[in-house]
Amino acid sequence: MADKKKIVMNWASACGGCDVSLLDIEEKIFSVLDIADILYWPVAMDFKRQDVLALGPGSIDIGLFNGAVRTSEQLEDALMLRERCKVLIAYGACACFGGIPGLANVSDRAGIFEVAYHETPSTVNPEGVNPQTVCQVPEGEVTLPKFSDTVYALNQVVKVDYYLPGCPPTEERILDAVNIIAAYAHSGELPPPGTVVASQKALCDECPRVSTRTGTRIARIKRPHEIIADPGLCFLEQGVLCMGPFTRGGCGGKCIEANMPCRGCFGPTERMLDPGAEALSAFGSIVGPGGEDALTIPEMKAAVNSIKDPVGTFCRFTLPTAIINRTLKDGRNKVKK
């Protein structure tokens, strides 16, 4: 038996589902404990950040980082773990590509504060107070981490060794990761850097419904709530935009199994240049009834124009890693040469 490995799990800008997902592997969690000691896991164990900071560089074998990087504290955490972990794994869609919190990049700090602390009907804030990084109270000075304008994926702030995508990662892929850890514990061997613990092909490759695809166009887009989907039939055949063709497989098609289209939480496949624009290009091609010559231009475009929110539809989990990864201020903010 080789040495037990030292593991940490961090929680950054994420919903907490990733932490819970680790427990999805049920009793197999104990096998992790056979091969590794968990030194830090804020959601489950009583170790503090200071305990990690006290460890020297490279003293942790494996760091699991879940969540995107949004605040100064999360950035510090990322840097802290990167320095101390031999292997750093982006755990879950948020760490891998920014995830749902990454959609906040359509706005910025000021815009988000405006909505969250002033505009929402449930907000009661008569004095118009905004969160401050430093605040004086009778008891002394209290501080908050700085809330940045942009949400980042983990690899945009530190080097990442492996990616475990998913919202949250599925049990099977977590076990793959556990096996990687086990192999590392036993033989010290690791997969090539940058490995994504998922399929190398898009989801359709493993989808049982792909065989029902006939190559027809989507004459009119149907949103999932508008139809009772045929559970045996490819969503594209039913007019529902399914992100399966644009999304790495390996999730086991759990959403498809539950008769919901893929939303893209496993992120893009390797050759894709830009996750959102790719889907836009394909759907822009196949959405519409065909026979365009006989239609007026507005009729011809009506079906694609029914896509109201291209960012939310096509970059739901990936906006921070897209080519345009946040709202720009084109023309309003002339950049000096």
Place this chain on the structure above:
Amino acid sequence: MTVESTSSAVNKPRIGVWICDCQGRVSTNVDTVSLVERAREIDGVVTVRRVDALCNTEELTRLRAELKENNINRFLFAGCSARSSLRFPEQQISAVLESTEIDKAMFEVANIREQCAWVHDDRKAATAKALDVLRMAHVRLKLDTPRAPATKIVPRSLVIGGGPAGLQTAQDLAALGQQVTLVEQASYLGGRMCQIPFLFQTENWPGRCVSTCVGPVQAAGSMFHPNVECLTSSEVADIERVDGNFRAKIRVGARFVDLDKCISCGKCAEVCPEEIASEFDEGLFRRKAIDKDFPRAVPDAYNILERACTRCGKCVEVCPAGAINLAAQAEEKEEDFGAVFLSTGFDTYDLSRNREFNYGLPDVMSGMEFERLLDRGVLRPSNGQAPRHIVFMLCAGSRATREKRGEGVPYCSKTCCGITMKQVERLGLTMNETDITVIYYYDIRAYERTFEAMHDHVKRMGIEFLQGEIEGITGSDDGLKIRVVRLEDGSTSAGAAHTFDAEGFVTLDADLVVLASAQTPRREAQPLVRKLGLQTDQFGFPMENQPRIFRPTESFVDRVYVVGAASGPKVVQQSVEQGSAAAMKAAPYLIKGEKDLLKFVSRIDPAACVRCRICETVCPHGAIKITEKGALSDPAFCQGCGFCIAACPTHAAELINFTEQQILDQIDVAFQGVPPGAPKILALLCYWCSYCGADLAGASGLKLPVNYRSIRIRCSSSVNSALVMEMFRRGVDGILVGGCPPGSCHHVNGNYLADKRTSLMQKLMAQLGLSEKRLKFDYIGVPHSQKFADTITTMDRDLRELGPNPVAVNTRERSEIHGR
């Protein structure tokens, strides 16, 4: 030339650059001397020549010699546009390369004339642009690969449908020495032509023919040609595209009567106890279970209708030739073909869809049924008596626009007016006792000289013409009553006998009504249309390839021809013309026995393909099929439009010689000569219309901002939106995508797809704060150079106001974060 012989040479590029002064038409605004110096520095360039004019015979001869002497394996020409030059276009370049060892894919043209020297006056800036354009051509050329060997074409053609069109194709091909299999569903050759006793020539009054005469002649041309195998009572059960050819399963109907032995004595029919409605006679008359559909039918043999035969065996007993075998079985055979001719004819509009016609009445009939009466005697089916008043109704089921009540097809069937004039004329000449009224909807469309002459003739005969719409036909023992309503737009022109009442109605008594029914797409051919991957128009007719004017009968699928009424309403003569045209279109492939592949063909990597079939959905040319291993693009069918690469979710599809790498490499070198502070404008112009439209801006003397560059893309729909995004990342400030004008795309709908995607991209850009002014789609045709110039000029102004593209700046900032 094979790939093997060039592969070693190709491994080491030896690029020859020829720069043409165009006798000063280039060199006035572009310093070609300095261009020569810079060209020498470019990687892989072994020869650089500057010439006054490369297009004259003397220089072309020298060019051929020098290409050989210097072992050039890639040719880069800088001068006039390969697309629109009238003296040295790509066709001429291909011809030059043909005479050398250089594969025809291995050239690129830097258009420094039409889109540089002619549109920019500032010599220094134009020269800087010319160098960029040269570099762009170079990075394309560097990654160009020779074409794969030509695809072998099976030297046998399949003609589906033995009407006048299919028969013409078969005999023309046979005359060229080609082998033909002709499959005809009926027991006889000639199709509907045989049902029509009197034929007319459309433009050659007063030429007439009777089908009793010409039918057997047209049939015999194929029937007795040793190169043609005529399979009557047969059908194509399945067809698929295999290795650049077509594999068909042909179901050869049971040969109950041996065509070889039967001599049509008719003894069998005499004894046959079973009768059935004759399809040949449109159900108006009956035939025996064993019979000949009409006396002059070819092949000259009787046939048994399986569904009517009780196998009583009486015919077998009397047949003197021993030709009858009641145990015969249908056979299926599979064969490969190099070309397919779909000459499946038309259906007639189902008149029972329009209740107002009351088509169930025995004396209400279609025009095709009336043709049979003309042949067999014009008597009322209800009582066998001669009609006293016949009413013809035009546009029955045609031109059913939304304004018109009732069912029908929206188009004009174009043949019915002429055919009705012919029918009326026959009646007028032979049945003096019968009154005739022609009810027409809107107008008489007698467009050919013959039609108009017949129209004129029948009017002079005193035939009544009444404009209106049938409200309803009712029948009683006395005959038929036809209630006609005046057209809503008030245009009335009642004939002498009948006038509209105050409410706008008139009722006619008649005892026979002939409805000129529309020609509609052949329903039984639809599965074949689908299997062949043909595009159909909004009415269901297979479409011809663009530019349609110059490609009659060619479908969007290579070597599939739609001939005669299969592609839309036609009369016999037009169908025959198409039959000949199609044979000629296919002949070069069949005679050569191979098809040279295009420079641009798609290839799909099975390692990345997930069989989502999006490529197949968008492919307008039926080139893609789905196999166990994934989608497969057949290079012999691919027309290089690039729709698949723009739609493939996983980048499994790539277009050879138009790769992402080649496009992005061009972006990286395209703007080196752009003056500081000027926006980098990229025009992605479709191969045919828009690029030529841009070229002609120069030819028309228009001036454009010197900071635009153009890439001649395969189709406006050949560039993936993600690639457009990547271009922004690489610092392009504004992108114009130019596509063919509506209705003109060479790949069915690429312009529309690009328009749709651009709208969607603009929406995404707006969400992300990137100005929509940075991406534009426009329909730019060849005559639209002013529009092109205006668009580029407007973009230049708008982009100067906007400042540098923030995507590139944002990307630089991100890479700083990465570096942390």
